[in-house]
Amino acid sequence: xxxxxxxxxxxxxxxxxxxxxxxxxxxxxxxxxxxxxxxxxxxxxxxxxxxxxxxxxxxxxxxxxxxxxxxxxxxxxxxxxxxxxxxxxxxxxxxxxxxxxxxxxxxxxxxxxxxxxxxxxxxxxxxxxxxxxxxxxxxxxxxxxxxxxxxxxxxxxxxxxxxxxxxxxxxxxxxxxxxxxxxxxxxxxxxxxxxxxxxxxxxxxxxxxxxxxxxxxxxxxxxxxxxxxxxxxxxxxxxxxxxxxxxxxxxxxxxxxxxxxxxxxxxxxxxxxxxxxxxxxxxxxxxxxxxxxxxxxxxxxxx
Numbered sequence: 012x013x014x015x016x017x018x019x020x021x022x023x024x025x026x027x028x029x030x031x032x033x034x035x036x037x038x039x040x041x042x043x044x045x046x047x048x049x050x051x052x053x054x055x056x057x058x059x060x061x062x063x064x065x066x067x068x069x070x071x072x073x074x075x076x077x078x079x080x081x082x083x084x085x086x087x088x089x090x091x092x093x094x095x096x097x098x099x100x101x102x103x104x105x106x107x108x109x110x111x112x113x114x115x116x117x118x119x120x121x122x123x124x125x126x127x128x129x130x131x132x133x134x135x136x137x138x139x140x141x142x143x144x145x146x147x148x149x150x151x152x153x154x155x156x157x158x159x160x161x162x163x164x165x166x167x168x169x170x171x172x173x174x175x176x177x178x179x180x181x182x183x184x185x186x187x188x189x190x191x192x193x194x195x196x197x198x199x200x201x202x203x204x205x206x207x208x209x210x211x212x213x214x215x216x217x218x219x220x221x222x223x224x225x226x227x228x229x230x231x232x233x234x235x236x237x238x239x240x241x242x243x244x245x246x247x248x249x250x251x252x253x254x255x256x257x258x259x260x261x262x263x264x265x266x267x268x269x270x271x272x273x274x275x276x277x278x279x280x281x282x283x284x285x286x287x288x289x290x291x292x293x294x295x296x297x298x299x300x301x302x303x304x305x306x307x308x309x310x311x312x313x314x
Contacts, residue, residue, distance in 0.1 A: 012082070015075045023093060025273040028190045030083050030092035039096050041071050043104065046111045054111060055131060061114050068115035077119040080282065084120060084170055087236065090288045091188060095279030104278055106176050113174045113280060113306055123310035124166045127219040133308045135176065140301040145215035147244060151301055155292040157189050157264045158242035159285050160309045163214040165224060169312045171290070174280035176304040182296040184303065186275045191237055191287040193269035200263065201229050201237040205256040211247040228260070238286035264289065285309065
C-alpha cells in the first residue's frame with residue numbers, strides 16, 4: 012500500500028484481512044480546524060457540503076487517502092479497515108466532529124443511502140444495559156450474529172461504516188468480522204441451490220421500511236466469486252427447506268473458527284465491503300450504567 016503522509020497504516024493485530032489506519036493527531040487537528048467552519052445542520056441539509064468537506068479532507072492528505080481507502084475496500088484479499096485518531100481526545104474530537112469525519116470518509120468512495128431508521132443519510136443509536144426494542148441491534152445482553160447490511164431494502168448496499176462515538180462502563184461487546192473466503196463452509200452453502208432461491212425479507216417496525224423484498228442469499232461478483240446478502244432476523248422462509256437451510260447457515264457462520272474479534276476504541280470506525288465481509292458484535296457483560304453510542308452509514312460506490 013502507498014504511504015500516505017499523516018496516516019499510520021499497518022495490518023490489524025487481529026487479522027491480515029483487516030487494515031489498521033491511525034490518523035496522526037497533527038493532521039486530524041488540521042481536519043478539525045477546517046471542519047469547524049461548517050455547522051453539522053448545514054451538512055445535513057445541503058448534500059453538496061458533504062462533498063466539499065470530503066475534498067478538504069482528501070487534500071489534507073495530498074489526495075492520497077481516497078485511493079487508499081477505495082483500494083482496501085475493493086481488494087478481495089482485504090475488504091475492511093479500522094480508522095481513528097492516533098490518540099483520542101473526546102473533549103476535542105466531539106460527536107459533531109465525528110459525524111463530519113465519518114461523512115468525509117464515506118464520501119471518498121461513494122454515496123450513503125438514506126437511513127429510514129434515523130431519517131438521515133446516517134443513523135445514530137445507543138446500546139444500554141436494558142432494551143425493549145424489536146431487533147437485536149440494541150440488545151446488549153445478546154450477541155449480534157454475523158450478517159450483512161441492506162438485506163431488507165431496495166437500495167444496493169456496497170459498503171458499511173460503523174463508528175463508535177462514545178462508550179462507558181463497557182465490558183465485552185467486541186466487534187466481529189468474518190471474510191467470506193475464510194468461512195469453512197462457504198462452498199457448501201454457496202453451491203446449494205436453495206441459497207440461490209429468492210427469499211422474502213421483511214423488517215420490524217423500528218426500521219421504518221413498509222415493504223418486503225425478495226432476493227437470494229448468494230450471488231456472484233464480476234469474477235464469479237461468491238457474495239452474500241444475509242441477516243438472521245429478517246428472512247421469512249416460505250418452505251421447510253428454506254427454514255432448515257437458514258438454520259444450518261446460521262449455525263455454520265456462528266461456529267466458524269475464522270472469526271475476527273477485536274475491541275474498537277471510541278472515535279474509531281470500521282469500514283467494510285458489504286458483499287464479502289460479514290460483521291457482528293459479541294454480547295456485553297451486564298452493567299447498570301453501560302452506554303455505547305454508534306453511528307452507521309451505508310451506501311454505494313461511485314460509478
